[in-house]
Amino acid sequence: MARPVEALPVPIAAARSTQPGWATTFARFVRRKPLGAAGGAIMLVMVLTAIFAPWLQTHDPIATNAAYTLGQPSADHWLGTDHLGRDIYSRIVHGAWVSLLVGLGSTLLGSVLGGIIGLLSGYIGGKTDLITQRFLDILQGLPLLVLALVMSASLGPSIRNVIIAISIPIIPRAARVIRASVLSIREMQYVEAARALGVQHLRVAFRHILPNTVGPFIVLCTAQLGSAILVEATLSFLGMGVPEPYPSWGRMLSVSAAEYAQKAPHLVLFPGLAISLAVFGSNLLGDALRDTLDPRLRGSR
Amino acid sequence: MKSYVAQRLGIAVLTLVGMSIVIFLLLRLAPGDIVDILFSTAGYVNESEKQAIMKELGLDRPYWVQYVEWMRQIFVGDLGKSYRYDIPAWDVIRPLLPVTIELAILSLLVAVVLGVPTGVISAVRQDTTLDYVMRVLSLAGLAMPSFWLGMVIILGMVTWLGWIPPLTYVKPTENFRAHAIQFALPALAVGYRSSALIMRITRSALLEVMREDYIRTAWAKGQSERVVIWRHALKNSILPVVTVIGIEFAFLIGGLVVTETVFNLPGVARFLVQAILWRDYPIVQNLVMFIAIVVILSNLTVDMLYGVLDPRVRYG
Numbered sequence: 217m218a219r220p221v222e223a224l225p226v227p228i229a230a231a232r233s234t235q236p237g238w239a240t241t242f243a244r245f246v247r248r249k250p251l252g253a254a255g256g257a258i259m260l261v262m263v264l265t266a267i268f269a270p271w272l273q274t275h276d277p278i279a280t281n282a283a284y285t286l287g288q289p290s291a292d293h294w295l296g297t298d299h300l301g302r303d304i305y306s307r308i309v310h311g312a313w314v315s316l317l318v319g320l321g322s323t324l325l326g327s328v329l330g331g332i333i334g335l336l337s338g339y340i341g342g343k344t345d346l347i348t349q350r351f352l353d354i355l356q357g358l359p360l361l362v363l364a365l366v367m368s369a370s371l372g373p374s375i376r377n378v379i380i381a382i383s384i385p386i387i388p389r390a391a392r393v394i395r396a397s398v399l400s401i402r403e404m405q406y407v408e409a410a411r412a413l414g415v416q417h418l419r420v421a422f423r424h425i426l427p428n429t430v431g432p433f434i435v436l437c438t439a440q441l442g443s444a445i446l447v448e449a450t451l452s453f454l455g456m457g458v459p460e461p462y463p464s465w466g467r468m469l470s471v472s473a474a475e476y477a478q479k480a481p482h483l484v485l486f487p488g489l490a491i492s493l494a495v496f497g498s499n500l501l502g503d504a505l506r507d508t509l510d511p512r513l514r515g516s517r
Numbered sequence: 518m519k520s521y522v523a524q525r526l527g528i529a530v531l532t533l534v535g536m537s538i539v540i541f542l543l544l545r546l547a548p549g550d551i552v553d554i555l556f557s558t559a560g561y562v563n564e565s566e567k568q569a570i571m572k573e574l575g576l577d578r579p580y581w582v583q584y585v586e587w588m589r590q591i592f593v594g595d596l597g598k599s600y601r602y603d604i605p606a607w608d609v610i611r612p613l614l615p616v617t618i619e620l621a622i623l624s625l626l627v628a629v630v631l632g633v634p635t636g637v638i639s640a641v642r643q644d645t646t647l648d649y650v651m652r653v654l655s656l657a658g659l660a661m662p663s664f665w666l667g668m669v670i671i672l673g674m675v676t677w678l679g680w681i682p683p684l685t686y687v688k689p690t691e692n693f694r695a696h697a698i699q700f701a702l703p704a705l706a707v708g709y710r711s712s713a714l715i716m717r718i719t720r721s722a723l724l725e726v727m728r729e730d731y732i733r734t735a736w737a738k739g740q741s742e743r744v745v746i747w748r749h750a751l752k753n754s755i756l757p758v759v760t761v762i763g764i765e766f767a768f769l770i771g772g773l774v775v776t777e778t779v780f781n782l783p784g785v786a787r788f789l790v791q792a793i794l795w796r797d798y799p800i801v802q803n804l805v806m807f808i809a810i811v812v813i814l815s816n817l818t819v820d821m822l823y824g825v826l827d828p829r830v831r832y833g
Contacts, residue, residue, distance in 0.1 A: 359771030488665035
């Protein structure tokens with residue numbers, strides 16, 4: 217029954233030439249979304265800081281110095297020292313790594329798990345979909361921070377557990393977004409064609425539908441990254457996040473909290489600025505990517 | 518309408534039951550319970566004594582028995598006994614409630630009063646310097662952790678005004694002025710963050726409505742800017758704004774956990790952290806359930822408000 221496939225009437229080279237290269241796309245993104253590009257630049261600096269932290273540090277970030285506690289910013293200690301005499305600049309540089317690891321890790325874990333749930337729920341539809349949606353309602357009904365707090369406490373303090381704790385509240389949000397786009401893709405003719413050719417359901421879902429949800433998926437991830445970084449900082453601030461000896465921006469604030477703030481304001485200012493900048497950058501980038509990749513969501517959130 | 522409300526209430530109850538199971542299991546899966554924590558502070562473990570305490574607290578029973586018991590207690594209106602304080606959980610929670618409720622309402626007020634007008638101005642003056650300044654301010658609000666903002670506010674007060682905000686809780690009946698100041702600062706810190714989101718939604722919703730034909734008609738009739746924007750346009754762009762306010766109320770409660778800690782206010786949220794650390798199940802379970810109920814009620818209220826705000830919305 218199989219008929220030989222004939223060559224396409226449109227020459228492939230001609231069809232390709234309308235697709236701009238990635239360099240052009242990038243240049244256009246920078247020109248049209250200067251704020252988004254700025255956000256991207258902030259994130260790039262953060263990634264580089266995290267990778268090259270051991271070379272950027274001026275002191276050992278976990279070495280204490282009893283002779284020089286609560287030191288003011290100086291030529292030796294650029295951003296001063298904390299109550300144990302640890303160098304704040306070096307701790308912030310290493311904190312970028314912790315913040316990114318937990319932020320990216322939990323966002324990816326939550327989005328991938330949620331994405332798979334959303335894909336299957338949307339593709340299968342019917343009762344399965346209904347039950348899954350109700351279950352996601354349950355997870356989404358709790359404030360993100362409260363759920364992460366209970367999760368983190370029940371899992372115990374470690375970087376891996378903090379990542380899991382923050383990823384759980386992201387799952388329902390990711391599932392919703394992916395499900396919505398699967399619902400519309402499912403009705404497309406090429407999906408019908410694939411089914412008619414006898415392709416198995418799972419293969420249709422993962423090979424034909426999944427690749428087309430990449431746009432919303434990227435948007436989702438960048439949108440969640442900022443809040444994941446913020447939740448990590450908050451959990452660590454409360455003493456339920458990343459444990460010692462890792463330098464976490466959130467915990468740097470908690471230790472210094474009320475006690476030393478008056479004597480050494482730099483203890484409070486710099487880690488908070490680092491958190492704000494990171495979240496600011498990922499929000500800017502997320503907004504711009506959303507406008508570019510998913511025009512339907514423009515303006516929401 | 519009536520059947521719709523009934524249906525929504527039914528789903529709400531089912532969701533709450535589901536939440537109670539999730540919370541219950543999460544807490545039980547946690548390594549260590551109150552007995553372990555008690556013994557770890559004492560420094561030794563006496564096995565028979567441990568069993569006795571477990572039995573006394575009912576922790577030796579199977580999970581499902583404990584769960585059914587908890588559900589029974591909620592229906593009877595008895596929340597069980599706090600493991601740590603050995604007094605009824607309700608007596609521990611009750612004095613904390615007014616603090617959190619007052620702070621939540623004040624913060625929401627700050628968020629709406631700041632967010633809606635700035636959103637309107639930003640939309641009306643789209644792409645002017647004013648618009649850009651407001652948008653950057655709102656993005657900054659979303660980026661700053663509210664607990665850090667709170668710390669910076671306190672620090673600024675101390676450094677520039679030489680004035681330390683009252684850091685122990687003052688009752689409104691004792692000294693109303695001190696009480697008001699004490700609550701205004703955290704409400705500002707939390708409210709600013711929420712206002713950022715409300716501002717963005719107001720702006721985008723209004724921008725969309727401003728392009729509609731009936732708005733052009735209103736302009737053509739020569740009506741003043743004030744009437745066109747506040748009476749014609751805002752009315753039709755309020756639905757998404759109300760939705761976000763509802764969602765924000767849920768977020769706000771999460772944000773209060775840290776804000777109450779920073780400002781040393783004896784509220785529910787700050788206490789939740791303590792109770793989680795102590796594995797004080799009756800307190801944690803009921804507090805989280807309380808938060809869940811507030812969230813679900815606020816969502817329900819928002820849905821019901823749709824019909825009031827927009828007569829075109831019909832409940833099927």
